[in-house]
Amino acid sequence: PAVAAVLPAGGSGERMGVPTPKQFCPILERPLISYTLQALERVCWIKDIVVAVTGENMEAMKRIIQKYQHQRISLVEAGVTRHRSIFNGLKALAEDQPDSKLSKPEVVIIHDAVRPFVEEDVLLKVVTAAKEHGAAGAIRPLVSTVISPSADGCLDHSLERARHRASEMPQAFLFDVIYEAYQQCSDYDLEFGTECLQLALKYGHINAKLVEGSPDLWKVTYKRDLYAAESIIKERIS
Template sequence: MEPVSAAVSAVLPAGGSGERLGGATPKQFCGLQGRPLVSYAVRAMERVSWISDIIVVVSPENIETMKSIVEKYGHKRVTVVKGGITRHRSIFNGLKVFAENQSSNRLLQKPEVVIIHDAVRPFVEEDILLKVVTAAKEHGAAGAIRPLVSTVIASGEDGCLDHSLERARYRASEMPQAFLFDVIYEAYQQCTDHDLDYGTECLHLALKYCKTNAKLVEGTADLWKVTYKRDLYAAESIIKDNLSQQICIITDLKEAVAQVGFLLHESLKSQVKVEAISISLRKNDSHLQNIFSGECYNFLCINDKEYATEEIQQLVDMLEKSNIPLLYPVILILVHLSISENISFSIGLEELTKIKKFAREVKKKNILVYGLLIQCKDHFSLQETVNSAAALTMALIKDRNPELIGQLLVA
């Protein structure tokens, strides 16, 4: 991304009650893959290095909840601010932190450009943020738009159709939006109570009170807002799909184990990005450290032991130190390998109990452990068994079902 030659901060209104979602928990605090929705939006901003400060505005009763989320997930550059009774009043409170130094945590520098983005739009990417910020710096205000999906109609007093709008001429206003800070802050200062209580569109305020015509930027399809319960399911599906794009296959240096690792790599590579490494798990391998410092959330560890206790514990320790499981649940599939004319490899009740107990313990660290048995009589039937193992692997990483931890699946 090109560097942004302006001080940029973000305000995330997160004070809604989530009435349309139903249920007692406001939608911004609903869990997706064990992590609240608002944390995803914060993380999206946090990953952009040129955003200096992130202001999250929540209702007074949720201040401590939001602070605990910031602490639990290690969010940086975040200030939690008390919101108002409406969306506009909450955004205004967020802007005041810069203009009136109301933050009790630290002195925040007033930005040249401020991004406003809903805390329940979790999938915003850096490129669209850059586009609206660049446009706002030039025009004073900018916002993402999307084509209308449905035609907008108006009804008369009798409840019958009065007229419809020509859909091609109109667009849906989305987030993110960006403004020169002085423009949007001046607009909010001039707002009437009616604006603050009933208005929803920030771009309109900039036009109404500062005569600033916003530049409209074509947004992407993933800017949608979580509004209804079905949207939560859709968001979780997208998150699972994103987490399933890469897998790391870890084998030791034994020939048979490395061969299975290679065959799994070949079987999986058409469906997912695969990183395969052969190492001695008993050593602190720098290659493995590099893998853990990336953003891979799926690991396949192949061994020919009934239960490689020390090696598996080392993997878990390295994962925990990497902080990878902090944001998303990590999948760790333990592949037990047995290739012999006389199939004698078996895992007894004691070992199965040990695996289940271990899986329950590491689940607390957001690591989901599954077992997978590859067992065949000869090398000729190995490829077919490996293909079955690859299918089971893809099912596990796509479903990410915490109820199946500690189970031993047979390929």
């Protein structure tokens, strides 16, 4: 049964503080997103990869696909939030348009364009767990304690670090479950939500299984992360 992937890549990368969105920042002259695509393409059982990019970056993305000979890629317009970008990717997979080469998969992987070091074993783990439970995502222990500030900038409460986890990517879902969840959820969810597993849980009546990820799944976010990514790539090449 078919597995597809949706890759939201429509962010502005504000936190990196450079004009180019981080997914297009070069590492050893190759854009970051190209490494992520390569990591997914190595997995032969992923049939289609749907990438959501802004209209502004559509041509640049097409050039990257051509230059690095990426395979199995379809492009859709990104939305104004990450959830909306993902929803656009899911719509492209759901709609049986005659001119589309995409078909509805049994399972869909959602992965960030800015997590280039995803490996086949964790993809397999989330897909297998999603088939059994309906949804699954990779997690990591928390590096910092999570706190909730009050409106006046004081500590409201803190969470016990050992009992909480950081939600990473990839995540995987039975396609019908997550597509239905995105169709049913509110505008508020699409504007402010950041967790696909939460949507599946809230609207999909499934269990969201959590599986252990690896430290290399971290999201390239700040400028220093580009240097870290570069040194990992160099290590892997040598």
